[in-house]
Amino acid sequence: MFFSDLKKMLKENIRDYGMFIALFAIIIGFSILTDGVFISPRNISNLINSVGYIAVLAVGMTLIIVIRHIDLSVGYLAGFAGAIVAILLTRYNMSIFVAIPIVLVLGIVVGLFNGFLVGKVGVPAFVVSLAGMMIFRGALLQVTNQTGTIIIKNQTFNNIGNGFIPDFPFINIEGIHVVTLVIGILGICLYIISEFRNRNKKLNYNFEVPSMPIFTLKLVLVSAMIGYITWILARYNGLSWTVVIVLIVTALYNYLTNKTVLGRHIYAVGGNPEAAALSGINVKNITYFVFASMSMLSALSGILYTSRLQSATTTAGMGFELDAIAAAYVGGVSAAGGVGKVTGSIIGALVMASLSNGMNLMGVGISYQYIIRGAILILAVVFDVVTRNRNS
Amino acid sequence: MDSVNNSDYILEMRNITKEFPGVKALDNVNFKVKRGEIHCLVGENGAGKSTLMKILSGVYPYGSYNGEIILNGQVQKFQSIQDSEKAGIAIIYQELALVPEMTVYENIYLGHEIKNGINIDWNETILQSKKMLEKVRLNINPEMKVKYLGVGKMQLIEIAKAFSKDVKLLILDEPTAALNDDDAENLLNLLIELKKEGITSIMVSHKLKEVIQVADTVTVLRDGKTICSLDAHKEEVSEPVLIKNMVGREIADVFPKRKVKNIGDTIFEVRNLNAIDQTTSKHILKDVNIYARKGEVVGIAGLMGAGRTELAYSIFGNPKGYKVSGEIYVEGKLMNFKTPYDAIKAGVAYVTEDRKGEGLILIQDVKENTTLANLRAIARSGVIDENKEITVADEYRKTLNIKTPSIEQKVQNLSGGNQQKVSLAKWLFTMPKVLILDEPTRGIDVGAKFEIYNIINDLVSQGMCIIMISSELPEILGMSDRIYIMSQGKITGELPIEEANQDKIMEYATI
Structure with a gap:
C-alpha cells in the first residue's frame, strides 16, 4: 500500500520532485567521492554563498522564460550595476542605503526600456537583450576605464557578500551559531504548519491528497533536509547575509507567483497569450513588469557579486546570463512557456553550483566541467520534455 | 471495362468514406468530373467539401479513407500532396501559399526549380514564368516581389504556378472569397477561357451566383453524402434548386423549448460598424447595424468567411488590431472599448470560436x-x-x-x-449582461450540445442577452429569437424566428 502510493506519487509528480532527487543524489555522490569534504560545514557554507548572485538572476529569468521571452543582457547589466555601486560608494562616499536603492532603480529603468522594446515595439527579446549585452559590456569597460578594478573599502557593503548574521550576544554555545539554529527550527515549524493547513483545506474540498504515510514521509524528508543544512551552517559561521537576501527574494517571488493576481496573469500570458489578452489581461503591462523585475534583480545580482569580491572588476558579469538560464531550465521551467516555479530555478542553480563545486574538489579539469554541465543541462531538459509529452 | 466506358471522365472518386474520431465526415461519396468542364462543388459548412478535396490532393493519404480515386482511368494511391501534383492535380487554397518576400518567378518555380546541372537556371526560370503569366492573362513584371501585388493577382500567380507544374486538373477552394468584385469577375472569366483551352477545373464555392455563372456541372454535398450532381446544360440549376438540395433536411427536435420567453428592452446596439484588416487592407466589416434585447437570443448566421467572428472581435475591444470605426451602446450608453478589459468591465463577454x-x-x-x-x-x-x-x-x-x-x-x-x-x-x-457565443457547440457531442442549449435558455430566462454566432443552421433556427444573416462583411438580412427557414437564410448568406 505504502509503496504503491509512493510509486504513484512519484510518477505523477516526477517533474516536481525530479530536481530534488537529482540534487540529493549529487550531494550524496560528491560526499562519497570526496571523502566527506563536499559535505563539510565550510564547503557547504561556501557553496551556498557563492550561488547567491546566480540564484537571484535565476528567479527573474524564471518569469522571463514563463512569458516566452529571454534576457541575455542580465550578466553585463549586473557587472555594470556593480561598477556603478562601487563608484557611488568610493568616489562619492555615499551610504549604502542610498547607493543600493539608486542602482536598483537604475535596473528597473533599464528593464522598463527592454520591456517597451519587446512588448510595445515588437522587437524579439533575443535581439533586444543581445544588444543590451553588448551595450552594458561597453558601459562597464567605460566606467572602469580609468581606474581598472575598483576596490571597495566600505565594510558594511562588503559584509553583504561575505558577512554572517550576528549571534545572540548572551547565549554562547561553543561552536554553534544559535540564531541560525533558531531560524532553522522556526523554518521547519512554519513549513510543517503550512503543509498541514494546505492538506486540511484540500480535504475540506474533497480534493485528492497524498495518503498520510506519504505525507509524513515528505514532511520528514524536507524537514530533515532543512534541519541538516541549518545544522551544518550553524556549526560554521551561521547564515550569511547573502543567503538571507536570496531567501527573502525567493519568498517574495514565490508569494507573487502563487498567490497574487499579477502572478496568475503572468502564467496566463505564458500559457496562452491570445486567451490571456481576450480575458482582459494587458499583455504589454505584464511584459513591462517581468522585464523590469528581471533587470532589478540583475542589479541586485551585481551588488551581491561586487560585495563578494569587495571590488568591481572590468569583466564582472561575464556569462552570468547563461548560468541563470541554465539554472531555470534545469529547475523545470518550460521553454514552451507558462510553466515553471521560482523555487525550481533556485534548486536548478544549486544543482549547477554543486556540480562545479564537487568537480573542483575532485580536481576535475575545467574543460571537462563545462562538458559535464552542458550534458546535465541537456539531460534535464530532455527529461522535462519527455515527461511532459507522456503526461499529455 | 470501366475505363473505356467512362473515358470522358477525367476524374472519378468512388464510394469515398472518411471517418474522424466520432464523426463520419464523408459517407460513400461519389464524385465524377468530365474532361474539360468546370465542375462546382457546393454545400453547407461541414458538408464535407474540404475533406473530399483534401483526399483528392493527398493531404489525407491513401489508406486513411475508404474508396478509390480514378484519374484518367488509372487508380491513384496518393500518399502526399507531392504524389497528387505529380499526377497533374493542383489545388489552390483560400489561404494563399506564396512567399511574399520572393519575386513572382521565384514563387512560380518554388519547389520545382529549373536547374542547369546543380545550379538554378534563373534566365530560363524568368522566361518560363513569363509564359505562365501569359497563360493566366497577367501582365506584370515577373521580377517584382509578390508582397507588392494585390490578392487578386496573387490568386492568378497561384494558378500560374499550377500551370508550371503541368496541371491537368485545377482545384480552386473558395477562389473569390478574398477578392473584390472586379477581381472575382476577372478570375471567373479566366476559368471559362481556360476551359476552352481544355483545362478541367473544380471550384468549391459558397457563392451560388458565381456557381451558376460558370458551372457545367454542380455537385451538392450535404452531411457527408452526395445529394445530386446536376448538369447545367440539361437540368435546371438555379439558386432555389441548389439551396433546397444543400439544406433539405428536417430539423430534429434536439432543441429544448424555453419555458419563459420574456424579451425586454434593447440593451446592446452596434451602429455603423466598419472594420479593416490592416495587414491585408481588406474591408472585413461594412456598415454593420445590429441590436439585441434583454432576454433574447440573437442568432448570427452566415457562411465561412462572412465576417461573423470579425464582428465579435470588433465589438469586444478589438484584440486583433483592426481599424474599427462605429458606435457601440450598452444599456443606451455610448461605449469606447479600447481593449477586451474595457468590454468585460462594461458587461460584455465573448466565448471564442477557437476554444x-x-x-x-x-x-x-x-x-x-x-x-x-x-x-x-x-x-x-x-x-x-x-x-x-x-x-x-x-x-x-x-x-x-x-x-x-x-x-x-x-x-x-x-x-x-x-x-x-x-x-x-x-x-x-x-x-456579463451581453454574452457573445461564437460556435458554442462546435466539435462537441450531442449530449453536451443539449446541455449547452439548456444553459443558454436558462441564462436568457434570467434576463441575459445572448448573441449566438453559428454555422449550423438547425442550431440557429432552433435557439434564436431573431436572426441576422451576414455575407461578405455585411448584414444582408434580418429575420424574426417566425419567418425564418433554412432556404431564406441560405439565400441571404449567398448574396
Whole structure:
C-alpha cells in the first residue's frame, strides 16, 4: 500500500520532485567521492554563498522564460550595476542605503526600456537583450576605464557578500551559531504548519491528497533536509547575509507567483497569450513588469557579486546570463512557456553550483566541467520534455 | 471495362468514406468530373467539401479513407500532396501559399526549380514564368516581389504556378472569397477561357451566383453524402434548386423549448460598424447595424468567411488590431472599448470560436481557467483568496455540470464539451449582461450540445442577452429569437424566428 502510493506519487509528480532527487543524489555522490569534504560545514557554507548572485538572476529569468521571452543582457547589466555601486560608494562616499536603492532603480529603468522594446515595439527579446549585452559590456569597460578594478573599502557593503548574521550576544554555545539554529527550527515549524493547513483545506474540498504515510514521509524528508543544512551552517559561521537576501527574494517571488493576481496573469500570458489578452489581461503591462523585475534583480545580482569580491572588476558579469538560464531550465521551467516555479530555478542553480563545486574538489579539469554541465543541462531538459509529452 | 466506358471522365472518386474520431465526415461519396468542364462543388459548412478535396490532393493519404480515386482511368494511391501534383492535380487554397518576400518567378518555380546541372537556371526560370503569366492573362513584371501585388493577382500567380507544374486538373477552394468584385469577375472569366483551352477545373464555392455563372456541372454535398450532381446544360440549376438540395433536411427536435420567453428592452446596439484588416487592407466589416434585447437570443448566421467572428472581435475591444470605426451602446450608453478589459468591465463577454487556441489555457486547471477573466473579484489588494476561488469554481462545476475528477484537473485532459463548459464558466463569472457565443457547440457531442442549449435558455430566462454566432443552421433556427444573416462583411438580412427557414437564410448568406 505504502509503496504503491509512493510509486504513484512519484510518477505523477516526477517533474516536481525530479530536481530534488537529482540534487540529493549529487550531494550524496560528491560526499562519497570526496571523502566527506563536499559535505563539510565550510564547503557547504561556501557553496551556498557563492550561488547567491546566480540564484537571484535565476528567479527573474524564471518569469522571463514563463512569458516566452529571454534576457541575455542580465550578466553585463549586473557587472555594470556593480561598477556603478562601487563608484557611488568610493568616489562619492555615499551610504549604502542610498547607493543600493539608486542602482536598483537604475535596473528597473533599464528593464522598463527592454520591456517597451519587446512588448510595445515588437522587437524579439533575443535581439533586444543581445544588444543590451553588448551595450552594458561597453558601459562597464567605460566606467572602469580609468581606474581598472575598483576596490571597495566600505565594510558594511562588503559584509553583504561575505558577512554572517550576528549571534545572540548572551547565549554562547561553543561552536554553534544559535540564531541560525533558531531560524532553522522556526523554518521547519512554519513549513510543517503550512503543509498541514494546505492538506486540511484540500480535504475540506474533497480534493485528492497524498495518503498520510506519504505525507509524513515528505514532511520528514524536507524537514530533515532543512534541519541538516541549518545544522551544518550553524556549526560554521551561521547564515550569511547573502543567503538571507536570496531567501527573502525567493519568498517574495514565490508569494507573487502563487498567490497574487499579477502572478496568475503572468502564467496566463505564458500559457496562452491570445486567451490571456481576450480575458482582459494587458499583455504589454505584464511584459513591462517581468522585464523590469528581471533587470532589478540583475542589479541586485551585481551588488551581491561586487560585495563578494569587495571590488568591481572590468569583466564582472561575464556569462552570468547563461548560468541563470541554465539554472531555470534545469529547475523545470518550460521553454514552451507558462510553466515553471521560482523555487525550481533556485534548486536548478544549486544543482549547477554543486556540480562545479564537487568537480573542483575532485580536481576535475575545467574543460571537462563545462562538458559535464552542458550534458546535465541537456539531460534535464530532455527529461522535462519527455515527461511532459507522456503526461499529455 | 470501366475505363473505356467512362473515358470522358477525367476524374472519378468512388464510394469515398472518411471517418474522424466520432464523426463520419464523408459517407460513400461519389464524385465524377468530365474532361474539360468546370465542375462546382457546393454545400453547407461541414458538408464535407474540404475533406473530399483534401483526399483528392493527398493531404489525407491513401489508406486513411475508404474508396478509390480514378484519374484518367488509372487508380491513384496518393500518399502526399507531392504524389497528387505529380499526377497533374493542383489545388489552390483560400489561404494563399506564396512567399511574399520572393519575386513572382521565384514563387512560380518554388519547389520545382529549373536547374542547369546543380545550379538554378534563373534566365530560363524568368522566361518560363513569363509564359505562365501569359497563360493566366497577367501582365506584370515577373521580377517584382509578390508582397507588392494585390490578392487578386496573387490568386492568378497561384494558378500560374499550377500551370508550371503541368496541371491537368485545377482545384480552386473558395477562389473569390478574398477578392473584390472586379477581381472575382476577372478570375471567373479566366476559368471559362481556360476551359476552352481544355483545362478541367473544380471550384468549391459558397457563392451560388458565381456557381451558376460558370458551372457545367454542380455537385451538392450535404452531411457527408452526395445529394445530386446536376448538369447545367440539361437540368435546371438555379439558386432555389441548389439551396433546397444543400439544406433539405428536417430539423430534429434536439432543441429544448424555453419555458419563459420574456424579451425586454434593447440593451446592446452596434451602429455603423466598419472594420479593416490592416495587414491585408481588406474591408472585413461594412456598415454593420445590429441590436439585441434583454432576454433574447440573437442568432448570427452566415457562411465561412462572412465576417461573423470579425464582428465579435470588433465589438469586444478589438484584440486583433483592426481599424474599427462605429458606435457601440450598452444599456443606451455610448461605449469606447479600447481593449477586451474595457468590454468585460462594461458587461460584455465573448466565448471564442477557437476554444483551444484563444479560449482556454490548456496547461492550467479548471479552477484557474474559471476565474481568469475576473480574478479581481476573488482578490483583495491583489492577493487571491484561494478559498473563494475554490468555492466559485466548484459552484460553476456544479451548475454547468462540468464533468471533471476535480477542479484541479488540467483542462487539456477534459473532453471538448466539458472544455466548452469551462469556457462558459469563465465568461459567466465576469457577470456579463451581453454574452457573445461564437460556435458554442462546435466539435462537441450531442449530449453536451443539449446541455449547452439548456444553459443558454436558462441564462436568457434570467434576463441575459445572448448573441449566438453559428454555422449550423438547425442550431440557429432552433435557439434564436431573431436572426441576422451576414455575407461578405455585411448584414444582408434580418429575420424574426417566425419567418425564418433554412432556404431564406441560405439565400441571404449567398448574396
